[in-house]
Amino acid sequence: MTRIWHADASIMVSAVAGLLLAAAGLLVGRPQVVALATPLVLCAVWSIAHRPRGALTLTAVAGTTAVRSSQLDIELTITAPPGADTAVIRALSPGNPSIAAMVAVPGGTRSLRLHTPSVRTGTRELFTVDVLGLVAAGGWNHGPVHLPAARVLVLPRQRRLDLVPVSQQLRGLTGPHSSRRLGDGPEMRDVAPLRSGDSLRRVDWRATARRSPDLSQLYVRRTFAASEASVVLVVDSRDDVGPRVSTWVGYQESAPYEQTSLDLAREAAAAIAKAVVDAGDRVGLEDLGRVASPLPLAGGKRHLQRLTYALALSRPVGAPPTRRRAPQIPSGALVYLFSTFLDDNAADIAGQWQTHGHRVIAVDTLPVADLRGLTVREIYAWRLTDIERRDRLITLARSGIDVLRWAGGDAARDLRGAARAQTHGRPR
């Protein structure tokens, strides 16, 4: 039988100290000194008599594999054999210092919740846990029992946006917008004589009575067709940088309480997707960091959920690829490009789309830079990078591409303004 409960030093220390005290008392002839050794000897005897038998087991449950929350937690259950009534838990979560606690395990089972606050999205690792089983009377220990970290997919939150710009070229025969074509939409176009193909249900009897009392000519009510707009969200997942520029080297990970550029891009894309879907339009998703099939244009809550999952799963893979040709976008769709614009690739692609006739809105998702911990040379390097980036954004703006800043600016107000300007100048 393999011993899994090991004796620690307390049995030996108590026994030896007690025996030495007792021996010294005997030698000198002082019974009171011998009595001083009693608690130590009793501790040793008690520990030897209460050796646990059986293994300590550990389980952790994350609750759900996909969450939308700023706090991640797991439920840890410790099962100990009789006699083992204490455990020391040490837990480590990415970006946080390790935490430790000594807890009681009454009745052989104890369940605890471990929490970590996090504003990050995407695939996140939860806690790595080590548990040491103990007997509080001293003498025996088990473990540590190791539990590797579970993973959970954190979905981006969908902030509420009132108005967002959509494409001016409308498509289809159903949707929330009125187009110039004749159709079955809610907006009335005119009253015209009945022609072949017109439905008799559309006959306007009042107009007919006014214009043709003898009913020689029937008049029908004609309406504009309803149509929908198309929006394509393009996320630049080639890089994922945090606000602290010192972590851009790659050796340090961003803290769980700091949103990175990809977190901001996911949040912005999810918010705009929700606004578009709620308005009844269609939305699709493309990822510049991956050469894969894009999420096609569609509407509805299920498509929004699918899109949100795809956003959460997007991440940088390997070295950032350089795309020479812009991904193909459905004609007439408005493009939202979420990028940090730290290199020319995203800006060049935005220019290509604009050349092809798409309206492009560039959303700058770089977090507000934190320069703490940088050397003087590194600060100069950051300044040069920042100047180049600003020049890139100014060039985009001058070429007619709307540029919004998501972090540190009022993107909702900017989007609302752009949508209203578009509504006033929209061709019918």
Next chain:
Amino acid sequence: MTAAPAERATRVLLRRVRAAVTVPRFWRRAETSRGATIEAGNTIPGWYLHAGLAVCAVGAFLTAAAAALPAGLVAVVCVVIAAAVAVTVRRPGYLAFGVSLAPTTIVLLAVGSEGYSWRIPLLMIAIHASVRLSWFTSQVSATTRVEVTVVAAEGRRFAVINFVGQALALLAGVLTTVSESGDGGPASGTVWIGVAGALALIVLAIALRTGARSWPRRGASSAR
């Protein structure tokens, strides 16, 4: 009544400053509390136990050496014991207990009185508490949170064991006094028989309580 130009300029300046420092309502840097937590019951930090160990270890020596040694020497030994406790913060173990027990025992045997005195109960509590707190501090660091439930359960066990020890010490003291008053001399064999017999009864009680199967059996096979 129109406002003075200076007042108007001040209002404009204040508006601009307010606009510059106000974060737009839509976007705020996502604020969240930092650091992971374990949802345990009421807890105390581990350094409380280190402080308790320091108190008990120094207290044991002071109890033994009070009014028996020069104050300077007592102070030096207390500092050494406190330093040993500080070392155990970085290197968990029983160093502080050993450093405290050695001079305490020497002083008690060399200088202490022969009979039962006020030192004995205090010493028993301090020495017992030192060894138990040494166990705790060897399992947890200064920043580890320790549930009050664990400490309370240990406190109950400590009280039971220490009570038995105190009873035994009191018995020894009584028997010593009786034998000395009877014989007029040092403690006789009756005292030792009485103390040893009481201790044997206690050990027997523990063995019967826990059952013979809990004791290690000679010849039991075990694979390493």
